[in-house]
Structures are given as C-alpha cells and as structure tokens.
Amino acid sequence: MRSDQTHIAAARMSVSDKYRPVYADDLPTLRHTLERALSGTSDVVTEYENKLAQWFDARHATAVSSGGAALSVAIYAAGVGPGDDVLLTPSCPLCTIYPIIAAGARPIFVDTRAHGFGADPASIRARITPRTRALIDIPMWGYPSEVDELRTLTQELQIKLILDLAHSHGTTLHGRPLSQFGDLSCYSTHERKPLATGEGGFILTDDDVLARRCRDYSRFGNLNGTDFGLNYKLAALPAALGGSRLDSLAEQIDKRSANAAYFLGKLDHNKVQEKKIIAGGVPNYYFLNLELHFADNRAFIDYLDEAGIPSDIKRYGCKALYEFPALAQYRNECPNAEALLGNMTTLPVHPDITLAELDYMADRINHYGGL
Structure with a gap:
C-alpha cells in the first residue's frame, strides 16, 4: 500500500x-391526495398506517410528524414521567436523548458492547435504578444489535424496551424485523432515511394498550378533556407519499x-x-x-x-x-x-x-x- x-x-x-429519490408514482399520488382530506385524521393516514403495519408485520402502527415525535410519544406510552430514569447508550444521535429530557426524565448512559452499538447487559444491570422505566436501544446506521437478548432482559427487569430504529428500516435479526423485539419501536421518515416523506415518523407495537396510549397522546388526548396529549399527527400528503414509496x-x-x-x-x-x-x-x-x-x-x-x-x-x-x-x-x-x-x-x-x-x-x- x-x-x-x-x-x-x-x-x-x-x-x-445524500439519497433523495423521486419515484414515478410520487406526483400522481400527491395529486390524487389533494382531492381528499389533508389533516392528520384523514383516511389517507389510516391507510398508510395499515400499510406500515403490514410491511413490518406489526399489530399496530401510529404515524407521527417526525422521528423525534415518535420517541416522545413512545416515552410517554411507556409510562415515563418527570423524575423517572431512562437508560440509553451514548453512541446515538442527539435526537434520541432530547425527548427524554423534554419528558422531565433523567437519561442514564449505559455502555455498548465491545463489538457493536447494542446496549451491554452487564452495564444495564449495573446502572439500573428503582426509578428506571425504560431502556432505549439504538442500532446505528442500520446494523442490528442483540435486541432479542435485550427483550428478555427488560422483561426480567420489568422495564419497557424502546427501539430507536431511525436508521434501520428493513434491518432484520433471525429473519424478523428488529421492530418485533421492542415493546415500542420508533422510526424516522426524514428525507435522508430509506423510507422518506420529507419529515415524519411512526411507532410500531404489538401491545394493544401501548398502541392506544400512543394514539391518544399523539392526538391531543382525543380532545376529550380527560386524557392529556399533544399534537404529533402526520398530515395526509407525507402519509400518502410514504404509503406509495413503501412499495419500493x-x-x-x-x-x-x-x-x-x-x-x-x-x-x-x-x-x-x-x-x-x-x-x-x-x-x-x-x-x-x-x-x-x-x-x-x-x-x-x-x-x-x-x-x-x-x-x-x-x-x-x-x-x-x-x-x-x-x-x-x-x-x-x-x-x-x-x-x-x-x-x-x-x-x-x-x-x-x-x-x-x-x-x-x-x-x-x-x-x-x-x-
């Protein structure tokens, strides 16, 4: 050399x-969508969520306005509140930790494994506290981490496993999407991601209760005056684009x-x-x-x-x-x-x-x- x-x-x-593809169906899809309701409660969004659930083989999908919004919603759905602790690795983007702090919780860093970005079980056991409610694992740049082992460990420790899969659309472990191993799995559809809608995100879960908490919280608590929530809905146009591009x-x-x-x-x-x-x-x-x-x-x-x-x-x-x-x-x-x-x-x-x-x-x- x-x-x-x-x-x-x-x-x-x-x-x-940078990869910013334009697909043949993009313009026809957007033109057709402009003839329909455009808000986050449009049937267009529901159709997109159904397609996401099918593609990732998940029971529930909730579309939201960004990957950061997906994390904020998942953190709330997992029962994390002010004064609680959330474990995560420090090798992830700033985007992952800010929603924890915004929730009033304390981020506690655990180490990765020596060979990859998955959270190390020994570090988790050493740093968990009585106030710990969740672990966020972040497989970086689309490389899988040992989420199967983390699912077993978090169930033993009685905390929720949240997966930040902003990089990991289509990444698999033992033939299954990584999202199937999380209690809640969060994705980004920012324009640089494999599934791109400009801005956007979604949450996948197989848990009916967690799915309902995600949906209620991200839609202003359904404006019923009883449940608390914020507006993290995804609008119809990016939802339509995502539903069309999912095929590719x-x-x-x-x-x-x-x-x-x-x-x-x-x-x-x-x-x-x-x-x-x-x-x-x-x-x-x-x-x-x-x-x-x-x-x-x-x-x-x-x-x-x-x-x-x-x-x-x-x-x-x-x-x-x-x-x-x-x-x-x-x-x-x-x-x-x-x-x-x-x-x-x-x-x-x-x-x-x-x-x-x-x-x-x-x-x-x-x-x-x-x-």
Missing part, C-alpha cells in the same frame, strides 16, 4: 452521501446490500474492514460501517474527506453524548462506546452510487499509506 496524493488530486471525485423499500434495501457487497469485494487494506455483523443479523446498509485500525483514525477520515468521500463521523462530530456541553451533567463513562466511535467511519452505498464511485472509494482506501 502507498500514499499517492498526486493521483488523488488528478482523479478526485465528489461522492454524495425492499428493492432499495437490496440495492444498498448489493452496493456494499461490491465495494467490500474491492476493498483491500489490512487496517480497514466491515464492522462485525452479529449472528443472525442482516443490515439494511443505510450506511456501510467500516472498522479502522490506524494509529490516527481521524487522519484517515480527513484523508477520505479531502478525496471527496464523506463520513457521518466527521459530518456530525460523532462522539459520546456526554462529551457535548449540553449533556455534560449526565456524564457516565462508557469506554466501549467511545472506542466504537473512535475506531470507525461510514461510507454511502445508497442506490444512486455508481460502480465508478464505489471503485473510486475502494481505490482511495487501498492506496492509503498512513499508520
């Missing part, structure tokens, strides 16, 4: 990590997987490899995760950035959440999580990536000569 900066400068590409989701995931496999077949650097995929797990390849073994991993990420190859680690300044000033008061050392974020990068493998771009990214990595 060698460093070849002259070659990079001469052949530099700019690889986009499986094909999109297949293309992402094919792109990842093609790239990995070209990758040839002894200090770069795909992050471990747990037994029985199948990622959706929202982003390809690469495990790095350099003395200075950040120098490698900067090298790729200069070559026009983006990384979420650099884009979002990914680090343990308690390293951010706004969350320093919740600091709880999690060495596995810190090491995971310090020893990885992401690569785009979305359906718009070309074979030439995949070849280019592999070539740039293979030519890296840093220590």
Whole structure:
C-alpha cells in the first residue's frame, strides 16, 4: 500500500452521501391526495398506517410528524414521567436523548458492547435504578444489535424496551424485523432515511394498550378533556407519499446490500474492514460501517474527506453524548462506546452510487499509506 496524493488530486471525485429519490408514482399520488382530506385524521393516514403495519408485520402502527415525535410519544406510552430514569447508550444521535429530557426524565448512559452499538447487559444491570422505566436501544446506521437478548432482559427487569430504529428500516435479526423485539419501536421518515416523506415518523407495537396510549397522546388526548396529549399527527400528503414509496423499500434495501457487497469485494487494506455483523443479523446498509485500525483514525477520515468521500463521523462530530456541553451533567463513562466511535467511519452505498464511485472509494482506501 502507498500514499499517492498526486493521483488523488488528478482523479478526485465528489461522492454524495445524500439519497433523495423521486419515484414515478410520487406526483400522481400527491395529486390524487389533494382531492381528499389533508389533516392528520384523514383516511389517507389510516391507510398508510395499515400499510406500515403490514410491511413490518406489526399489530399496530401510529404515524407521527417526525422521528423525534415518535420517541416522545413512545416515552410517554411507556409510562415515563418527570423524575423517572431512562437508560440509553451514548453512541446515538442527539435526537434520541432530547425527548427524554423534554419528558422531565433523567437519561442514564449505559455502555455498548465491545463489538457493536447494542446496549451491554452487564452495564444495564449495573446502572439500573428503582426509578428506571425504560431502556432505549439504538442500532446505528442500520446494523442490528442483540435486541432479542435485550427483550428478555427488560422483561426480567420489568422495564419497557424502546427501539430507536431511525436508521434501520428493513434491518432484520433471525429473519424478523428488529421492530418485533421492542415493546415500542420508533422510526424516522426524514428525507435522508430509506423510507422518506420529507419529515415524519411512526411507532410500531404489538401491545394493544401501548398502541392506544400512543394514539391518544399523539392526538391531543382525543380532545376529550380527560386524557392529556399533544399534537404529533402526520398530515395526509407525507402519509400518502410514504404509503406509495413503501412499495419500493425492499428493492432499495437490496440495492444498498448489493452496493456494499461490491465495494467490500474491492476493498483491500489490512487496517480497514466491515464492522462485525452479529449472528443472525442482516443490515439494511443505510450506511456501510467500516472498522479502522490506524494509529490516527481521524487522519484517515480527513484523508477520505479531502478525496471527496464523506463520513457521518466527521459530518456530525460523532462522539459520546456526554462529551457535548449540553449533556455534560449526565456524564457516565462508557469506554466501549467511545472506542466504537473512535475506531470507525461510514461510507454511502445508497442506490444512486455508481460502480465508478464505489471503485473510486475502494481505490482511495487501498492506496492509503498512513499508520
């Protein structure tokens, strides 16, 4: 292997990590929807929820206005209130922790496993408190975590398991969608997600009581003057778009997987490899995760950035959440999580990536000569 900066400068590409598809049915779907009721109580939204429940093989789906709204609703439905504790890993986005704080609850960080972003059972047992009501597990970038084991553990501990699956549309474990292992599973449909409606989200559950709490709370408590709630409804236009685009989701995931496999077949650097995929797990390849073994991993990420190859680690300044000033008061050392974020990068493998771009990214990595 060698460093070849002259070659990079001469052949530099700019690889986009943004995937914003326009499907043939988008405009006809929106035109047709404009002839119908457009609020969050429209039949269009109910139809979308039914499609979501069917696609993910869930008993109930509740559509809401964003992935953050999905978490806020799920936290409420799980019985979390002021003064309660919620466990979560610090390797997740800021989007996950803010709804906990907004609910008046205290976030308590638990460590990840050494090999991946799933919450570590030993850390959960060590840091659970009498006020703990829920654990939020966050499989990052579409790579599955051991949610089956977490479901067993949370049932034993008598707390709810909330899954933040904002990255994980179509990710499976033992042939089942990850959402089937959570008491409540939350998704985002932001425009960069595999299922994109601009903004939006939804909650899946097989529990009738939790489903009713989600629906009531996200719809102003049905304005009955007895039940409390807020307005987190999803409007009809994004719901219609989501229902139409859901038909293409499986094909999109297949293309992402094919792109990842093609790239990995070209990758040839002894200090770069795909992050471990747990037994029985199948990622959706929202982003390809690469495990790095350099003395200075950040120098490698900067090298790729200069070559026009983006990384979420650099884009979002990914680090343990308690390293951010706004969350320093919740600091709880999690060495596995810190090491995971310090020893990885992401690569785009979305359906718009070309074979030439995949070849280019592999070539740039293979030519890296840093220590």
